[in-house]
Amino acid sequence: MPTPDELLHLDDLLTDEERGWRDRAREFARTRILPTIDDDFEAKHFRTGLVAELGAAGFLGMHLEGYGAAGAGAVSYGLACIEFEAVDSGWRTFLSVQGSLAMTAISLFGSEEQKQRWLPAMAAGGAVGCFALTEAASGSDPAGMTTTAVRDGDGWVLSGHKRWIGLASIADIAVVWARTDEGVRGFLVETGVPGFTATPIDTKLSMRASVQCDVVLEGVRVPADAVLPGSTGLGSAFSCLNKARFGIAWGVMGAARTCLEAAVGRSLVRESFGRPIGQTQLVQQKLAEMFVSYERGMLLALHLGRLEERHALDPVQLSVAKLDNVRQAISVASLARGILAGDGVTSEFPVMRHLANLESVRTYEGTDEIHTLVIGRALTGLSAF
Ligand code: TGC
Numbered sequence: 001m002p003t004p005d006e007l008l009h010l011d012d013l014l015t016d017e018e019r020g021w022r023d024r025a026r027e028f029a030r031t032r033i034l035p036t037i038d039d040d041f042e043a044k045h046f047r048t049g050l051v052a053e054l055g056a057a058g059f060l061g062m063h064l065e066g067y068g069a070a071g072a073g074a075v076s077y078g079l080a081c082i083e084f085e086a087v088d089s090g091w092r093t094f095l096s097v098q099g100s101l102a103m104t105a106i107s108l109f110g111s112e113e114q115k116q117r118w119l120p121a122m123a124a125g126g127a128v129g130c131f132a133l134t135e136a137a138s139g140s141d142p143a144g145m146t147t148t149a150v151r152d153g154d155g156w157v158l159s160g161h162k163r164w165i166g167l168a169s170i171a172d173i174a175v176v177w178a179r180t181d182e183g184v185r186g187f188l189v190e191t192g193v194p195g196f197t198a199t200p201i202d203t204k205l206s207m208r209a210s211v212q213c214d215v216v217l218e219g220v221r222v223p224a225d226a227v228l229p230g231s232t233g234l235g236s237a238f239s240c241l242n243k244a245r246f247g248i249a250w251g252v253m254g255a256a257r258t259c260l261e262a263a264v265g266r267s268l269v270r271e272s273f274g275r276p277i278g279q280t281q282l283v284q285q286k287l288a289e290m291f292v293s294y295e296r297g298m299l300l301a302l303h304l305g306r307l308e309e310r311h312a313l314d315p316v317q318l319s320v321a322k323l324d325n326v327r328q329a330i331s332v333a334s335l336a337r338g339i340l341a342g343d344g345v346t347s348e349f350p351v352m353r354h355l356a357n358l359e360s361v362r363t364y365e366g367t368d369e370i371h372t373l374v375i376g377r378a379l380t381g382l383s384a385f
Helices: 004-008 015-043 049-058 074-087 091-111 113-122 234-269 281-309 315-339 342-347 351-363 368-382
Strands: 129-130 148-152 155-167 173-180 183-190 196-201 212-223
Touching: 004 234, 004 281, 015 049, 015 074, 015 091, 015 351, 049 091, 049 113, 049 342, 074 091, 074 234, 074 281, 091 113, 091 129, 091 155, 091 173, 091 183, 091 234, 091 351, 129 155, 129 212, 155 173, 155 183, 173 212, 183 212, 183 234, 234 281, 234 315, 234 351, 315 342, 315 351, 315 368, 342 351
Parallel strands: 129 173, 148 173
Antiparallel strands: 148 155, 155 212, 173 183, 196 212
16 A cells, blocks of 8 residues: 555655655654653653754754754755654654754854854754743734843843743753843843743643743843844744744644554454445545645645745745644544544554644644734735734
8 A cells, every 4th residue: 555655756756865854854753752652642751862862863953054953955854844743743843942943043143152152062962942932921922022131231131931932941041032122132041040940831731742831030130142143023033933833834744644544554454334444435535635635735845845945935825834734734633533433532543642732733833813814914915913
């Protein structure tokens, strides 16, 4: 039986280098993460020991150039996101927070000294970064943030609360976005400084194998050179979100593929009314819908990747792909759950875990509603936020 990617003739659309990244990511995710992911999800355990291995294999900030990063193309990065998210969204999220958010912020807006200090260590997995933008009362509207950075003598003092900050409790360095008298700016805050506290949010029923935290900044004093000199307003933070949204648009297709494969496999062995359920029209219709969703999402992601390689990717296109690919992945996972029937809600299959994870992915990096309104604004020229 052909795999979904063989039916799609995906390999014909990729270069040797891209297939190489895809295959290495698949091997890593299947051998180093898959064997323990169900236990980790159950136990709410993030395996920090794998971070250095990911760095050694070149996956951290892999799309960035120089400073120890691999300098891979956008499509290679997208394919790696798929392979990690095919195992669990939490690990693709790790790649996103470390590479697309924290490292990208330093790479785009940091001083030469900041880049030298942090990027090689982060690429190698010797240092972990987080990206502290969201606040409890300003998720969709970061412009409403209340965290402040006030000049004090030679330095700055940061005060505020951030929420849903991935990796914060294990991070060495936080990119903190705060309001100043010259607009929103990014700051590099070493997480060991007095006044910085990160507490994992313990009540999640989704993304349990990854870490998201409440962060409190209580009069955190940082030196003058902690500011990212190139950060000039919220647009700087949004540029990093664009990179993360790109990774999500690809990655969720990995979760969809895993669910599709689980459903196809089950449909061949599970019998009902005297024949495999895969030989019934109702199940074949669901499988076909799932494959159509997968193929559509993959081709959209690939289109984005080729645009990104030409530096021609528009944030509106990212909104289309983030909105629709996550939606399609949830639909695939939900249909797979139905085909698996009662067993679909158990951890004997990965489907319910993916379905639960995708509900988080649907919300972070821009909800369905936000991306819908970005598209509506692009079509009409009128902002309805
Ligand atoms: P506005 O506040 O008026 O604009 C500020 C400036 O930003 C520019 N901009 C963008 N630039 C690049 N890429 C984008 N996608 C951009 N979107 C906006 C904008 O042009 C403006 O520039 P300038 O030069 O005029 O100052 O904002 P807006 O009206 O353009 O946008 C409103 C809206 C709703 C689209 C925006 O606020 C938005 O995208 N909201 C959603 C935010 C979001 O995705 N939050 C989730 C972040 S996830 C997270 O924090 C956790 S990280 C993951 C983890 O840690 O696990």
